Amino acid sequence: LLNILHYPDERLHTVAAPVEVFDAALKQQIDDMFETMYEAKGIGLAATQVDYHRRLVVMDISEERDERRVFINPEIVEKDGETVYEEGCLSVPGIYDKVTRAERVKVKAQDSDGKTFELEADGLLAICIQHELDHLNGVVFVERLSQMKQQRIKTKLKKREKQNM
Numbered sequence: 605l606l607n608i609l610h611y612p613d614e615r616l617h618t619v620a621a622p623v624e625v626f627d628a629a630l631k632q633q634i635d636d637m638f639e640t641m642y643e644a645k646g647i648g649l650a651a652t653q654v655d656y657h658r659r660l661v662v663m664d665i666s667e668e669r670d671e672r673r674v675f676i677n678p679e680i681v682e683k684d685g686e687t688v689y690e691e692g693c694l695s696v697p698g699i700y701d702k703v704t705r706a707e708r709v710k711v712k713a714q715d716s717d718g719k720t721f722e723l724e725a726d727g728l729l730a731i732c733i734q735h736e737l738d739h740l741n742g743v744v745f746v747e748r749l750s751q752m753k754q755q756r757i758k759t760k761l762k763k764r765e766k767q768n769m
């Protein structure tokens with residue numbers, strides 16, 4: 605299992621570098637990220653969250669937890685509409701708040717063999733893709749909330765840290 609970084613860890617603000625080599629080591633990293641995501645009951649996990657600063661995201665939004673999706677060097681090439689969803693994040697445990705994002709996205713990415721594909725997504729998949737792409741660009745969903753809410757969240761997390769010392 606990989607260690608998931610917790611906000612406000614500065615490493616979560618790293619901008620991930622493109623994946624260039626599609627080798628066995630990459631496939632191992634992908635497997636480790638899926639294992640970590642399933643164990644943490646997430647539906648997505650970005651490499652940034654496990655301190656691996658490459659443009660790699662794993663996802664499984666299925667009920668049966670058996671539909672693995674891998675997005676390498678993902679780019680949103682089209683987006684439209686607007687939707688609000690109560691988001692959470694494995695790097696900000698216990699914090700949930702509404703975030704506005706595009707309703708539909710067209711994403712271009714590579715699979716674990718380096719083959720380029722395009723995918724049109726809506727619903728939870730579109731939200732998750734945008735949430736994970738934010739991670740690769742060093743953005744955590746709480747930073748899309750108001751300054752006041754961000755302050756309140758930081759205070760709350762600091763209090764929790766003191767209790768856990």
Ligand SMILES: O=C(O)C[C@@H](Cc1ccccc1)[C@H](O)SCc1ccccc1
Pocket residue numbers: 645646647648649650689690691692693694695728731732735736739
């Ligand atoms: O931290 C992450 O990136 C995993 C996120 C992915 C996500 C956040 C908001 C909306 C969609 C996906 C979550 O922790 S996965 C937990 C979860 C499960 C079901 C629905 C929403 C979030």
Ligand SMILES: [Zn+2]
Pocket residue numbers: 692693694695735739745
């Ligand atoms: Zn997240």
